[in-house]
Amino acid sequence: MPVFPRLRLQPRTNLVVAATLLVFFLLTVWLDYRQQERFILEESIEKARLIAFQTIRTRDYLSAQLQAGNVTLDSDRVGLIPVLASNRIGVQVAGDTDYQIRQVSDRYRNPANAPDPFEQRTLQQFRRGAGDEYYQITGADAARSFRYLQAFRADQSCLECHGDPADAPQVIQELYPPETDRAYHYPLGEVIGAISIQIPMDRLQRQVLARVRNDALTTGGIYLALIFCLSLLTRATVLHPLALLGAAIGRINRSGTFVEKLPVERDDEIGELIEGFNGMVESLADKQKELTESEARFRILTETARDGIISFLPDGKIILFNQAASRLFGYSKMESLGMSIAELIHPDNRDLHEIGAEAYFRQHGQQLLKELQRFVGRRRDGSSFSLEVSLSRVETDEYSFYTAIMRKVDQE
Numbered sequence: 001m002p003v004f005p006r007l008r009l010q011p012r013t014n015l016v017v018a019a020t021l022l023v024f025f026l027l028t029v030w031l032d033y034r035q036q037e038r039f040i041l042e043e044s045i046e047k048a049r050l051i052a053f054q055t056i057r058t059r060d061y062l063s064a065q066l067q068a069g070n071v072t073l074d075s076d077r078v079g080l081i082p083v084l085a086s087n088r089i090g091v092q093v094a095g096d097t098d099y100q101i102r103q104v105s106d107r108y109r110n111p112a113n114a115p116d117p118f119e120q121r122t123l124q125q126f127r128r129g130a131g132d133e134y135y136q137i138t139g140a141d142a143a144r145s146f147r148y149l150q151a152f153r154a155d156q157s158c159l160e161c162h163g164d165p166a167d168a169p170q171v172i173q174e175l176y177p178p179e180t181d182r183a184y185h186y187p188l189g190e191v192i193g194a195i196s197i198q199i200p201m202d203r204l205q206r207q208v209l210a211r212v213r214n215d216a217l218t219t220g221g222i223y224l225a226l227i228f229c230l231s232l233l234t235r236a237t238v239l240h241p242l243a244l245l246g247a248a249i250g251r252i253n254r255s256g257t258f259v260e261k262l263p264v265e266r267d268d269e270i271g272e273l274i275e276g277f278n279g280m281v282e283s284l285a286d287k288q289k290e291l292t293e294s295e296a297r298f299r300i301l302t303e304t305a306r307d308g309i310i311s312f313l314p315d316g317k318i319i320l321f322n323q324a325a326s327r328l329f330g331y332s333k334m335e336s337l338g339m340s341i342a343e344l345i346h347p348d349n350r351d352l353h354e355i356g357a358e359a360y361f362r363q364h365g366q367q368l369l370k371e372l373q374r375f376v377g378r379r380r381d382g383s384s385f386s387l388e389v390s391l392s393r394v395e396t397d398e399y400s401f402y403t404a405i406m407r408k409v410d411q412e
């Protein structure tokens, strides 16, 4: 089935190529989008991990420094409690960006560290032993965000303030009285809480779109250049030679002479086509010449013959009338063409005139062909004369006609 049958080749190939490339383009963009989304997710995980490690390291470092410096915490130095400090730092960093960085626990000391439902669920998962790291994209539309949690498990150092209250520093006991505070009594290895990081998705989405747009512009540009080059190429290698060929054929058609020849500049398929065309033109020209010559010979032959020669179709219509016939019957060649052979035979011949030439030759044709016949001819001026006629018939698949060679006989 031809594609766009009403279009010319150039726009058609351009359209097909453009459509194909468009499909590829959309596919590439879509795949790129998916890939960029994956990249962004991976990058987000990396970032979240970095923040988590930094927080833990800050806490550990502060704790080591406090111990090394033998600093006793008192109510004026609560801000130096490593967990508290690292938590505050996180909150401040988050303030500089649109990230959320929190340390949460379901047995929180500070209500600001209370977990939201997602964090609550994840903490429970950690406790059930489902790894110490969890991330997910949550929410819908504008509220979509990337969320990351890493569990804090109680090690020996934590138990100082989260284990037996009796071991806790004075200031902790004062600030978080063991009777009401729920953050004591953690066993070793238990999940105390988690660092929770939240990155809004629209920010990530914007990054994805920006990258995809860049990639799409590059690919689109390349594809456009490709279409342009392809179109130039098809024009130069196929369409232009074809147009030349078409024009040459048109000229031959109009003039009827086979003189046109095209230069063969290449030896590819188009070159072969042109060569074939040239060959065809040449042999047609030869044939035409032969034909003209044989026609000329034939004309000379018939025109110079002394006998009248008349060819007519099976229905009697005259198609050839030579000079001798003209002299015999007194009709010019022009007058005779299209006349019926019956008009040249005397009305006395009832056989012929009653049933008409066509039926007459159908019935008597075979008989008439066998031997010389005698007819009474009738001239243009109505006078009659005796004729000796030898009839022959030419028969091909497509047509048949009779040729009568006639001579006037003098009445005995």
Ligand code: HEC
Residues within 6 Å of the ligand: 081, 082, 083, 084, 087, 103, 104, 105, 107, 108, 109, 110, 111, 113, 152, 153, 154, 155, 157, 158, 159, 160, 161, 162, 172, 183, 192, 193, 194
């Ligand atoms: C010097 C005492 C001290 C030590 C040691 C300590 N914490 Fe805490 N922890 C606190 C205090 C005080 C808070 C309350 C912070 C606030 O008000 O924001 C807290 C809060 C937390 C929170 C936030 C939830 C809440 O209760 O508000 C987590 C999680 C936490 N600690 C985990 C740990 C882990 C894990 C360790 C061991 C690596 C540890 N802590 C060691 C004193 C301590």
